[in-house]
Amino acid sequence: MSIAWYLAVSAIVFSLGAVGVMTRRNPLVVLLCLELMLNGGNLALIAFSRMWGNGDGQILAIVVMTVAACEVCIGLGMIVAIYRRQLPIDVDELRELQG
Amino acid sequence: MLRNPFYSVLALVCHLLFLAVLFLLLRSEFVAAVQVVVYAGAVMVLYVFVVAYVGGEGETIGERLRSGATQSSGLGVGGAVLGGALLVELLIALLGTGLEATSGYGAPYVSGPQTYGTPAYIGKLLLTRFLLAFELASFLLLIAAVGGVVLARRRGGLGEEEETLTPLDLKRPLGTGTTAEGVGVALHGASIESGAGYGA
Numbered sequence: 001m002s003i004a005w006y007l008a009v010s011a012i013v014f015s016l017g018a019v020g021v022m023t024r025r026n027p028l029v030v031l032l033c034l035e036l037m038l039n040g041g042n043l044a045l046i047a048f049s050r051m052w053g054n055g056d057g058q059i060l061a062i063v064v065m066t067v068a069a070c071e072v073c074i075g076l077g078m079i080v081a082i083y084r085r086q087l088p089i090d091v092d093e094l095r096e097l098q099g
Numbered sequence: 100m101l102r103n104p105f106y107s108v109l110a111l112v113c114h115l116l117f118l119a120v121l122f123l124l125l126r127s128e129f130v131a132a133v134q135v136v137v138y139a140g141a142v143m144v145l146y147v148f149v150v151a152y153v154g155g156e157g158e159t160i161g162e163r164l165r166s167g168a169t170q171s172s173g174l175g176v177g178g179a180v181l182g183g184a185l186l187v188e189l190l191i192a193l194l195g196t197g198l199e200a201t202s203g204y205g206a207p208y209v210s211g212p213q214t215y216g217t218p219a220y221i222g223k224l225l226l227t228r229f230l231l232a233f234e235l236a237s238f239l240l241l242i243a244a245v246g247g248v249v250l251a252r253r254r255g256g257l258g259e260e261e262e263t264l265t266p267l268d269l270k271r272p273l274g275t276g277t278t279a280e281g282v283g284v285a286l287h288g289a290s291i292e293s294g295a296g297y298g299a
């Protein structure tokens with residue numbers, strides 16, 4: 001299986017995540033789709049790393065995983081805070097920064 | 100069922116596991132292990148907890164979306180069209196540019212204890228060439244942990260009663276039987292004031 005197929009899969013995963021981010025309204029699902037996009041990027045990074053045969057892409061993929069974990073932490077904290085304040089859990093309803 | 104975020108989380112766990120298999124096929128054993136342990140393990144457990152905490156909202160949100168169906172279906176079609184355009188563009192960028200190497204199988208691979216993709220290789224790279232990125236990532240994790248705690252903590256006015264700690268509480272737990280309680284002065288709330296009175 002050549003490298004091109006991995007890149008095609010990563011492009012498909014990234015686009016699916018982008019569609020989810022654009023169309024879904026539940027912020028939990030939006031975060032999940034964001035994870036999907038980051039994973040598509042990760043797969044492309046690893047494929048390119050394999051292509052060149054050195055580990056830089058893998059290091060970048062691990063850093064991307066760290067950033068994704070931070071993003072999940074903050075995003076889920078925000079969702080819990082929104083739920084505690086009994087605001088609607090809907091990205092279209094949450095227009096104001098002022099709680 | 101498709102509107103329930105819990106099933107979305109489970110599907111994402113499956114996706115992460117299969118992606119780890121793809122990483123294994125690309126000879127990145129360490130990243131595959133990290134993917135399974137950190138992503139499919141830790142991060143998804145966080146998601147499951149929050150979905151279980153917030154949950155039950157999925158159906159109401161779905162009903163609200165269906166009630167305003169005309170607008171949302173337009174948005175859905177627009178999103179799908181934009182996503183398809185993005186996919187075509189990405190495929191052209193990745194595959195249509197005539198890169199010679201993408202049609203190959205990658206650089207030659209020799210097996211061994213410290214070759215490409217093994218934990219020793221990744222660890223050596225992380226602690227020598229990419230030390231700055233490593234440290235920055237760890238600081239980012241620390242900041243995110245503090246931020247998550249600050250965001251999700253219980254704010255004042257939501258709890259039933261405010262818990263205030265005084266030096267007396269640190270010395271002994273409340274209601275463990277002291278002379279002051281025997282006399283009948285010190286119950287839960289009163290002990291703080293009476294303790295302050297003793298000091299005066």
